[in-house]
Every structure is written in structure tokens, then in C-alpha cells.
Amino acid sequence: MRNELATTTFLTPVQDYLPLVEKRMRAEASGNHPDLSAALEHLLSSGGKRIRPTIALLTGEMLGAEPERLVTLAASIELLHTATLVHDDLIDGALLRRGIPTLNARWSPAATILTGDFIFARAAKLAAETNSVEVMHLFAETLSIIVNGEVTQLLANHTPVARKNYFQRIHAKTASMFELATTAAAILSEVEEKTIKNLSTFGYEIGMAFQIVDDVLDFTGEQAMVGKPVASDLLHGIVTLPTIKYYELQPDDPDLLPIINGKYLDEAGLTRLAESIRVSGAVEDAMDEAHQFVARGLDALSFLPHSQEKQALEDLAGYIVNRIM
Numbered sequence: 001m002r003n004e005l006a007t008t009t010f011l012t013p014v015q016d017y018l019p020l021v022e023k024r025m026r027a028e029a030s031g032n033h034p035d036l037s038a039a040l041e042h043l044l045s046s047g048g049k050r051i052r053p054t055i056a057l058l059t060g061e062m063l064g065a066e067p068e069r070l071v072t073l074a075a076s077i078e079l080l081h082t083a084t085l086v087h088d089d090l091i092d093g094a095l096l097r098r099g100i101p102t103l104n105a106r107w108s109p110a111a112t113i114l115t116g117d118f119i120f121a122r123a124a125k126l127a128a129e130t131n132s133v134e135v136m137h138l139f140a141e142t143l144s145i146i147v148n149g150e151v152t153q154l155l156a157n158h159t160p161v162a163r164k165n166y167f168q169r170i171h172a173k174t175a176s177m178f179e180l181a182t183t184a185a186a187i188l189s190e191v192e193e194k195t196i197k198n199l200s201t202f203g204y205e206i207g208m209a210f211q212i213v214d215d216v217l218d219f220t221g222e223q224a225m226v227g228k229p230v231a232s233d234l235l236h237g238i239v240t241l242p243t244i245k246y247y248e249l250q251p252d253d254p255d256l257l258p259i260i261n262g263k264y265l266d267e268a269g270l271t272r273l274a275e276s277i278r279v280s281g282a283v284e285d286a287m288d289e290a291h292q293f294v295a296r297g298l299d300a301l302s303f304l305p306h307s308q309e310k311q312a313l314e315d316l317a318g319y320i321v322n323r324i325m
Contacts, residue, residue, distance in 0.1 A: 010316040013308045014057040017071055021053050024075035028122035039103055039115050043082050046100045053078045056181040059199055062309035063189030069130050073188060076126035077181050079119055084146055086116035135184045142180040145172050158262020159239040161247045170211040178207025198300045205297030206317050212290040213323055215240035219278055231274040237264055245282035290321050
């Protein structure tokens with residue numbers, strides 16, 4: 001119930017805009033191959049909290065951006081996010097997302113890749129329709145960061161048990177898009193450079209916290225809530241902050257050796273290691289870091305005068321670190 005209330009609170013100032021964002025996204029399939037339209041409808045109907053467009057809308061409303069450009073930006077960002085999920089699911093071999101079959105569960109790899117490419121292209125088209133060269137540049141830079149992060153992870157022999165590598169990876173995977181949402185909305189608001197920089201910091205910090213909490217939920221959440229098997233990251237040899245924290249506490253645990261050496265754990269070792277991480281205090285330590293990221297984000301926001309939208313952004317930041325049920 002706490003999470004539902006938090007969601008209602010931070011959506012309230014932009015609840016009239018979100019249906020317009022949905023309409024803009026769905027319109028991007030019009031006039032193309034009917035299977036592309038069906039695929040986009042399938043993806044957009046599969047759920048999701050629309051956190052990224054909500055952040056863009058709240059930021060722009062708070063700073064006085066023109067509503068139509070803001071809706072276009074929000075639709076662009078959510079389509080960008082949707083396209084990354086299409087490619088991620090194919091790369092990971094995921095057959096379900098939020099309990100619904102992924103595109104690659106239904107289509108060939110080639111068709112799935114091309115659909116993801118199509119959605120990337122339509123997201124870029126919408127970014128261009130904000131009529132801001134600076135926003136378009138930022139969009140392209142963000143896409144480059146995301147793809148570079150995916151290629152780095154895909155081609156690495158193994159994932160290092162190192163904080164620096166982890167933070168670089170989650171910035172590319174998640175925080176860069178939160179940063180895009182706040183920074184681009186600030187740019188469209190035509191505010192001074194200091195304000196843009198502070199909003200960029202806010203987006204980065206809460207985006208990092210968002211991914212850390214996702215990684216914690218991989219150990220603590222129920223499969224139905226998380227949308228994938230619990231300890232899925234460990235199963236795929238992906239090192240996240242709870243595992244790094246555990247390594248700092250128990251570097252000699254033999255179950256860590258396969259992870260350190262870039263190998264996969266057997267089922268028994270995976271079960272033992274996941275449980276060891278859960279009871280060691282590593283999860284709590286990771287959550288402490290997520291709270292620190294949020295605190296820095298809120299600090300970057302503190303210079304702005306009070307408004308309904310600012311309060312909603314603060315509520316959203318709190319929601320990010322209170323998603324554990």
C-alpha cells in the first residue's frame with residue numbers, strides 16, 4: 001500500500017499529460033508494417049510505471065517548459081527505453097517480461113532486432129520534434145552511452161567484482177536515461193546553465209539509486225514482483241552491488257571463486273551464495289548506498305523554490321528506495 005500511495009502522489013501533477021504521452025508513442029507505428037504496429041502496441045500495453053517520462057514531465061512543468069514539446073520529449077524517452085528492453089531481452093534470451101511474452105519469444109532474432117531498431121528510430125524522430133538541437137545531441141549521446149555499456153558487458157570475458165566497473169555499467173544501463181529525462185526537460189525550459197546542471201545531477205543520482213534497488217530486489221524480491229527469477233543476475237554471472245558488498249565482507253567464500261573467475265555457478269553453489277549474500281548484511285549495505293545517491297539527488301534539487309512538481313520529484317526519489325515490499 002505504501003508504494004501505491006507514493007505512486008499516486010508523484011503522478012498527480014502530470015496525470016493529465018501521461019495519456020497524451022501514450023498517444024504520441026502509439027502514433028509512431030502509424031503508416032508502417034502492421035506487424036510493427038502490433039509489436040509496439042504489445043510492448044506499450046505490457047505495463048511499466050512510466051517513471052522516465054514522468055520525471056521529464058515533472059521537471060519541465062516545474063521549470064516552465066512548453067507542454068507540447070514536453071509531451072514529445074517524454075514520449076521520445078519512453079520509446080528509447082522500450083527499444084533498449086527489446087534488445088536486452090533478445091541478448092539475455094528472456095522469454096517473459098512482467099509476466100508477458102517478449103518479442104523474441106514470438107519472433108525470430110532478426111525480426112526482433114529490426115523492431116528494436118525501428119523503435120529507436122521513432123524515438124529519435126520524436127526527440128528531433130522538440131525542435132532543440134541540444135536535446136537531439138543529448139539524445140544521441142545517451143544512446144551511444146547505452147550501447148557502449150551493453151557492448152562492454154557483452155564482450156567482457158567476465159564481470160569484474162569492482163565498484164568502479166559496476167557504477168559505470170549501471171550508469172550506462174539506467175542512470176543515463178534518467179539523466180536524459182531531467183537534463184533535456186531543463187534544456188526545453190530555457191533555464192540558466194546552473195539549473196540544467198543541477199537537474200542533470202538529480203537525474204543521475206536517482207537513476208543510480210533506481211538500478212541499485214533493482215539489483216537488491218534481485219536477491220530479496222519475489223519472482224512475481226521482480227519479473228524474473230530471483231538471483232537471476234548471479235545465474236548469468238553478472239556482479240551487482242550486493243555481491244560486491246559481500247565480496248568485501250567475505251572475500252574467501254569458495255562460492256565466490258567461479259564469479260571472480262568469470263565462470264558460472266552450479267545450482268547448489270548459486271543457492272548457497274545467494275542466501276549467504278542475503279544474510280550477511282551486504283543487501284543492507286547496498287541499500288545504504290542507494291539512500292546516499294538519493295540524498296545527493298535531493299540536495300541538487302534543494303535550491304529550487306517549493307512547488308507541487310518539486311514535491312512530486314522528491315516523493316518519486318523516496319519511492320525509488322522504498323520499493324522493497
